[in-house]
């Protein structure tokens with residue numbers, strides 16, 4: 075059996091381990107310490123957003139934002155339909171009711187026209203959402219200008235879920251530089267990884283400082299343990315932050331490699347359709363995602379026969395691939411939740427496949443993937 079090719083395994087530059095040693099030597103084996111401060115500083119500088127707090131995960135960052143907004147039972151949250159469940163999960167736990175918004179064919183991110191329609195309906199019914207969560211899917215920014223304008227006109231807070239999008243751009247803005255705040259993820263398969271971790275960023279200092287306090291059990295700054303509210307244990311550890319500092323220093327190199335990987339696939343698979351890049355920005359190409367022509371199959375929330383055959387053939391060759399995110403409105407747990415549109419995300423799920431895109435992927439690995447796809 076040939077060596078396994080993973081979808082998006084971690085890639086370490088080599089600097090990370092010496093930074094972890096530095097953290098060990100300082101004996102800050104704790105969820106606070108100089109590496110956490112340093113990671114926040116370099117991260118904020120990289121994304122050009124002034125305030126950042128490092129957390130245990132992207133999900134924790136979203137949960138803190140839902141807390142900040144006071145999301146509670148019965149509230150509505152508008153959320154991109156084509157995403158990973160974390161975009162909405164923490165709000166659901168608070169009793170909020172999701173309303174999903176289909177994506178735009180041209181970008182695969184939230185369709186601003188559907189958002190406009192949904193906000194107008196909600197306004198008429200006097201039940202505007204507590205927040206809109208717009209996702210930068212597979213490293214492509216959603217249409218910040220249009221989505222921001224709509225949210226502002228109804229005075230609805232906008233959260234950018236940039237978990238997958240570090241390094242992407244919307245015009246001159248970095249991914250995540252929109253709305254009230256944004257979140258990023260550093261889990262094992264993301265564009266940079268700390269094994270697990272997340273960041274919450276905002277231009278509003280108050281949002282970040284309240285999240286920082288809540289991520290550390292909302293302890294008051296007095297010598298004894300004093301609490302005016304109940305917080306969480308969501309802070310990133312100093313050891314993990316050391317990995318983040320090492321990874322972030324190589325982001326440009328990682329972005330270049332991701333783009334190169336996609337160019338290999340494009341050259342080797344000229345008959346395939348690739349995820350489009352929006353004219354307003356630059357994707358980070360976190361994963362190379364292809365679309366197959368509709369086969370008629372794939373209705374009722376299942377993969378098309380062709381995609382499943384491709385996936386299985388790759389698997390037999392010890393190559394990991396993954397279907398596109400299954401839309402939220404098709405998830406049994408969200409049965410009955412309102413969804414505006416839905417056919418675009420259904421089609422992308424049924425006919426799409428994410429190809430191995432790890433930074434350590436070699437040209438010959440890509441050729442193995444390409445040959446297997448040709449043969450199937």
Ligand SMILES: Cc1ncc(COP(=O)(O)O)c(C=O)c1O
Pocket residue numbers: 130131132133134157158160161209235237238258259260261270271272
């Ligand atoms: C779109 C999206 N949102 C949120 C998350 C959650 O991030 P984490 O795994 O760090 O909690 C992820 C990744 O897992 C994601 O892909």
